[in-house]
Amino acid sequence: MSNVAFSAFVCLFFVCCSRAMPTALNQEAVNERPVIGILTQLVSDDVMKPFGRTYIPASYVKYIESGGSRVMPIRLTLTTAEYENIFKKINGLLFIGGAADLEASDYARVAKIFYRLALTANNAGDFFPIWGTCMGMQLLTVLVAGENLLANTTAENIAMPLNLTREAHSSRMFQGFPDELMKTLTQEPLTGNFHHYGVIVETFQENEKLQNFFSVLSTNVAENGAHFVSTIEGKRYPFYGVQWHPEVNRFQWDKKLNFPHSPHAIQLSSLLAEFFVNEGRRSLHQFDNPEEEASSLIYNYTPIYAGNFTGYEQLYFF
Template sequence: MSTTGFSTYVWLFFACCFCCSKAMPTKLNQEATNDRPVIGILTQIVSDEVMKPFGRNYIPSSYVKFIESGGSRVMPIRLTLTSDEYETIFSKINGLLLIGGAVNLETSDFATVAKIFYRLALRANDKGDFFPIWGTCLGMQLLTVLVAGEDLLAKTTAENVALPLNLTTEAASSRMFEGFPNKLMRALTREPLTGNFHHFGLTVKTFQENEKLETFFSLLSTNVAENGVHFVSTIEGKRYPFYGVQWHPEVNRFQWDRKLNFPHSAHAVQLASLLAEFFVNEGRRSLHQFDNPEEEASVLIYNDTPVYAGNFTGYEQIYFF
């Protein structure tokens, strides 16, 4: 081969390599992330007479701060909209928080609207459109009703008591507790880090005997109620990014009533922080977005002002709508 021919061959070889390199993606299977997530929080109907002068719906500010502390914004979701409006909201937010309270889990507006979002989330996740849901106390109970198709709750009173968790073997491989420091995981089983304020719950026996629940959820922790009944205290979906806690992580950092057993130790605060970051990171995996920044800004909770409620409720502040 002549020198000229060899040079031409070398040039063609590198040109071909360059073209091939331009055609190949620089990163394969990179998971997209959304660093401006918006988590929707479903409001509760005001039923307490002392709260009625302030509005028809409410969200305790501790839930809002819990989500914001994880790095997300919050959109309050009223209970008076149409199904089409909820479907539109679903397409724009990046996750849903179902808060605690006291309503009928089958017939209330709270349950009806939650069911709409639950079904939308199932369908979306089945199609690869990631959408997480978190339920706290009543919210977790509602998730079990939605999955089981019936209310299976029993009396499991743990009212105004802070407890450690009885972690199951599944907790070690869970998404929720993944990456938790070993020291915190030990503390979680030995120290009263979880505030409980409930009269009803799902018994471990009922969970284990219900095929729908046991197939859908992993049981991560249990606790013992005042009447000696073992109840489910932490769950996460096996296939779907749905999470539930019978206890209240938001109180560890944002509620201070001296009459109530809100855990405020360093480990309790660390637990709440990591859980908030975990759920918001799940929200970052959702690529739903608003049509424009103006629309987004118009629905965020920054447009509302919380009311000081420490003198007539156990909450420091409440948003009313």
């Protein structure tokens, strides 16, 4: 090879490589070992009381794990100082569905502590996401509004498509969703609903605190004709809520219940789990040492089969 040809080869090589490899990464730090906290739910059914005071359906745990995170169960019997310490270690928080007083219960008390910690942290540039499912979304509206604005929006054991708003197509939650799935989401019953209460659209629009805090990404119509908010996203904060249950699409199978199991329903559940866990990856909170981390995770508990007395295949009790 002549010197001229060699020089041209070298030049071409470096031109190609300069295009293939960025000169600087210039990207924000990412936590590749996230831990999402799940706030335990109060046991209210008599058949469940012999097993523990609080519980987490295994479907929520599997949902978070499927997105690439580990799970820390958070009990309702700790002190404020202990919750503050936990907050410094986890990378996000999930409020699950269930039944509890959203203003006076221990569930509401503990949620309020974490909500205030998350507000303060995000205001200081310390990224921390929160997700609320069903009653968890209702709880987020109570925390933001400072009052309970729920009304009868019964949609019990019904799978429905979503009425997406204009904000949905520019949202963080649905960013990157395939166009086909976004279209299908408005046509096929991909979202399982199991609730009696929610926030009516008109109530949301008339409440300044909710309007300023959240964008409405979707709405639905209840059995009584009430038009309710079904998906929300924080405008300034990484807080998200769905009145429906994305975890059931892949992890609950009771034939008496209308759990969507179509390919599109599975895809929806998968993408949302990955979305929220990726939000958690942006949090750099961490445990003080590996031993403390290991002792805090859900792996230390064994779920029990509960299909004979609940709608869940498995439950963790605490």
